[in-house]
Structures are given as C-alpha cells and as structure tokens.
Amino acid sequence: MTETPVSTAVSTPAAGATVRCTYRDAMRAAIRDAMRRDPRVFLMGEDVGRYGGSFAVSMGLLAEFGPERIRDTPLSESAFVGAGIGAALVGMRPIVEIMTVNFSLLALDQILNNAATISHMSGGQFSVPLVIRMTTGAGRQLAAQHSHSLDGWYAHIPGLKVLTPATLEDARGMLWTALEDPDPVLIFENGVLYNMEGDLREDAGPVEISHAAVRRHGDDLTLITYGGTLHKTLEAAERLAKENIDCEVIDLRTLRPLDTDAILTSVSRTTRAVIVDEGWRSGSISAEVSARIVEGAFYRLDSPVLRVCSAEVPMPYAKHLEAAALPQVETIVAAARQSVRGDG
C-alpha cells in the first residue's frame, strides 16, 4: 500500500508553561487554530454553531468565525457529509462533525462510496482533503443506538485514514495534520474523554498521525489499545506492576494505516500481547492486530495473543449490564495475568 508521508512539524517536548484543560478544550483549540491558519477550513454539522456543539466542542466558535465558516446543518447526515466531500474536491478544507458515530451510518454511502473511492476511481485526478470528526463509544448509559464503537469498522476501508486521539496532545494536535493530508481522515473522539482534564503545554501544536505511541514502557507484556480504553489499560498496567508484571502500553493512535512495526517491535521484545478494544470481538481491529502479530512475530511469542473486547450484544442501558459488556480494568488485569502466568 502506498502511504503518503505527511510533512508536518511535530511538536517536541520541551520545558515550558502548561495550561490546565480538558480534552474538549484541546479539541476546540485545534479547530480554532485550523480556522485561523487557513481560510479554506470551515466547520459544518448538526448544532455546531448556535448550540455550541452537542458536546460543547465548538462553543464560542460561531461568534468568532461567523455563520459562513461555522455552519449549522439540517439533520441530513448524507447530504452534509457529501457536501463536505464535494467542497473538498473543489479546494476547500472542510471539517464535518457528525454528532456521533451512530448517525454516521446515515452517511455511510458518502464515506465509503464517494470519499474513499474517488481518488482511485478517477485514476488520481481528484482527491478528497476532508476531515470528519465524530464522537464514539459507550459508557454513558445511552443504550444500544447511541453506544457504538465503530472506529475499527471504518478502519476496514482503504482510501480512508482513521485516527483515535486518546490524549490531550493528540486531541490538540491531530486535527491540523489531518487537514493537511490530501485524503479523507476520520477522527473518532471517545465520549468518555471529553471531560478528561490535564496539563497541556501552552505551545502544543500539530502532531504526526502515522505512528503508534508507547504510553508506558515495560518488559513482560505488551498491552495494545486505542481511544477510550487507553486510560483503563494504563490503570490496569499500574495494578499489574504491583504484582511484578511490567507492562508496555501501546496506544495505536491511528487505526488506518496501522503501525505494524511498532506493534511487532514491542511484542517481539516482551513476547506476550493482550489487545484491548471497545469494539465487538468478531471482525474487529483487535482481530487485525492479532493477525498481524501472528503473521509477523509468531515465533517470538511465549503465549497466545489474548483480547479484551466488548461483549457481542447491543449495548444495554442498565449500568451494571453496560459495565459488564465493556472492557474494564479488572478484565484487562485478568487477561494480562493469564498471558503471563497462564491463570486468570
């Protein structure tokens, strides 16, 4: 597969002032920054303007940039996603916000049949420099139709790039790099992350979007995850450390193209892998990661690759049932113990 290298200044860690902010604030700062950098950038979606965004990400942007560039749309997912594709085709840099991944299914035809195909189908004459942002994931008792985790499902589609920012730095930095990319990029923002608070460098800026990141170094076992389950996985790693199981935690960051090298490098060294994925197990991105480990590092493994995924049910409303359906710190810890010691 031909991947286009992205020439983007990558922010380097440096000592300096930080600002206390949430993931939501970081995402808003990213949109504001992009709007200021490039007059071709505009934001379009349901309730992004006057309402301030269903998750308050775009709060205040209408006042700053006006209704021509912060465009409230009717509830017509297919029309406004397609409109983003068309506007991108003729030179704009649209950011389309789909309120949640659940509603993106109403625009799937546009994403799959138009955005993902036009470059190849036209023999490279046209490209679609479009960014689509959407909220994803469960954990807020929103039941079956508002709790999908389809990030990995979209990663099945050639022609798209799929990003899953899980940290403040990535929430702040992935958008601009995605806008500079000549092809359609989907950004999945896990709904449980919006209120996550932390310190972000004041000069935080664009980050590269082609590589996974090691969020915790360790020698005994590689835990591989992305998006909303990153923080549960890091918590599990801390608990496991108390049992003298030293985990490496890989945040995939980008589900397509998948950073196979980072996965294989880590797993070849630790010789064990557990994949944590909020998606359903069958046909999931965790299945893909597992397959790549088996293809590329089979003889380095000391135990079978294990997975912690969501139970294969439509997400239930009741709190205890929803919790039971999702990957949890306890289930991640249990899988790690099984991987290392052969017990649960």
Add this chain to the structure above:
Amino acid sequence: MSTPAQAAGQMAAAKPPASKEHALELLRSMVRIRRFEERCVELYSEARIRGFLHLYIGEEAIAAGAMPVLRPDDPIVSTYREHGHALARGIPMNAVMAEMFGKVQGCSRGRGGSMHLFDAATRFYGGSAIVGGSLPLAVGVGLGERMQQRHTVTACFFGDGAVAEGEFHECLNLAALWRLPVLFLCENNRYAMGTSIERALANVDITAKAAAYSIPAEAVDGMNVFAVEDATRRAADAVREDGPRLIEFRTYRYRAHSMYDPELYRSKEEVERWRDRDPLLTFPAQLRASGYLDDESTAAMEQEIAREIDAAIAYADAGTLEPVSDLTRFVYSERVRA
C-alpha cells in the same frame, strides 16, 4: 411548474434554429453519442468492453442541448449513464473509449470503466453508480465554489430513480436552504431499472417535489433539443444569480437498463410509441424541412463521426494495460496538497 400538456406545448413552440451551423452542431452531437454507443454495443458483444454498460440511446437530446449551454468552468456531476454527458462535455472520445477498454490511457486510467468517467480538465466529477449518491457531492461542489467566490453553476445530472432516494430530498432542502448554485437536471426516462415511475412515486410530477423545497422547477420535453437548450440556458442564468433550479427532462431510453434485460417491465407498443419521438428521427426531419440538411450532408456527417469512432477504437486497442504493480496507486493521493 408545467404539466405534460404544457411541456408538449413548449416543444411545438420551440423556436426554429437560430442558425444552420448551430442546428447542425446540435444534430452532430446527438448522432455522435448515438453512433458511439451503437459501436460500444458491438464491442460489448465481442467482449472487448465488459462490466455494466448503461446506454443513453434515446436521451441524447439532453446532453447535446444542455451541455454546451454550461461554461467550461462549470462543474459537472453525473451518473452511471454518462457516456453522452462525457462526450458532449468534451472529454476526448479516445479517452472515453480507452476507459471502456480498461486501458491506462482511459480518462480514469481504466479504474472506473463505463460507470466512472472522470476528467479534471473539463471539471467532470464523475459518473457515479450509487443512485442518488452523487447529489450530496454536487451540493458540496456548489458550496465550495461559492465559498471561493467562483461564479459557477454546478450541473448535477440524475435520473428519476434518484428521486425516490432520501438523498434527493436532503439535497434539495440543503441547496435551497443555503441558496447554492446547483442546477439539478433530472433525466426522467420513466424507469428506475425495471420499475416505472408510476410504481415508484406517489406523485410522478418531479417538479412538484422541487416546489416543496422552494426550488423553481420546470418540466421540459427531453426529446426536443431546442427545448432542452432553452430551458437549461434560462435555468443556468437563474442559478448563477439566485440559487438552485431543477429541470425535469421527460425522456425515454430505448435500450435495456444495462446491456441486456428481458424488458418484462414494459410493452413493445410503449417502446414503439416513444420511437416516434426519437430525436434522431424528428430532429433531422425538422432540419430537412428547414433546408438545413440533405442526403449528402447527412452522409458526410455520418462518415466523419464513423472515422472518429474508428480512430477511438484503434486508440483504445493500441492502449496499454496498467502494470499490476500499480494496483494500489491512488488509493491515497500521490500529491501532498499545499
């Protein structure tokens, strides 16, 4: 809004050609599309063209009449029945035929085939093969053009089948709401594959649907090239000044939906009735009556077109196949955009 009777009235009232040269150019465009597709049928039978091949035969007056009215910088968004649109727009016949042959010299490098003709040079944003799926794209092209202060009209061709799709309704609403410079051109050939409009639409008057979204619309005889030309010119002018318009061209396809179907869904009598209105019969007759056309000039035109088609076939035949090593090129762009 007009009724079928009014549409027929417009046909009778259509002005005679302004000039002999112009009238003959329109005829030439229609004959060129018809003969091209007739040769494509032969090539399909010889298995030199494969995949789906949706013929425009019967509907040529629309492409021939509408396309020259649009400006070279007006973007075009089309359907999978788009050979006529592509040729009338000015995509070289060589490149269209090479595309049919799956050759790298094709207008989509052999990646699209009959249903996906693309051409950046003429702002032809593709044949699209999901019914209704290109309308959102056209709305976005119109939006992008306007946001960049380009005073273009985005012409969006679609068929009556698309009218039953939700995307049609979403897009008419959005285009009207934002007053986007989009010209919706519905080629109503009365059948969505094998389902007649009477069996698909509770109200078969497509202009009424446009009216529901506050889009001025007109029904036009799609078998009359002058009526098509006149209506498209007026509508395009209005779009440039004032926002979206819709034209419903009432037309008919004489061939199967794709290359072959048993045509169980319509009677031979119905097809024959429409044959009487074939623009490739009625228009030459009109031009002969006006003294613009005779046997000699007809033969010369046919020969010239046949030579162009022969040359296109030879070009496509001589074309090269893209190396398999290039299979995944263009899945992602090779250009990094500024």
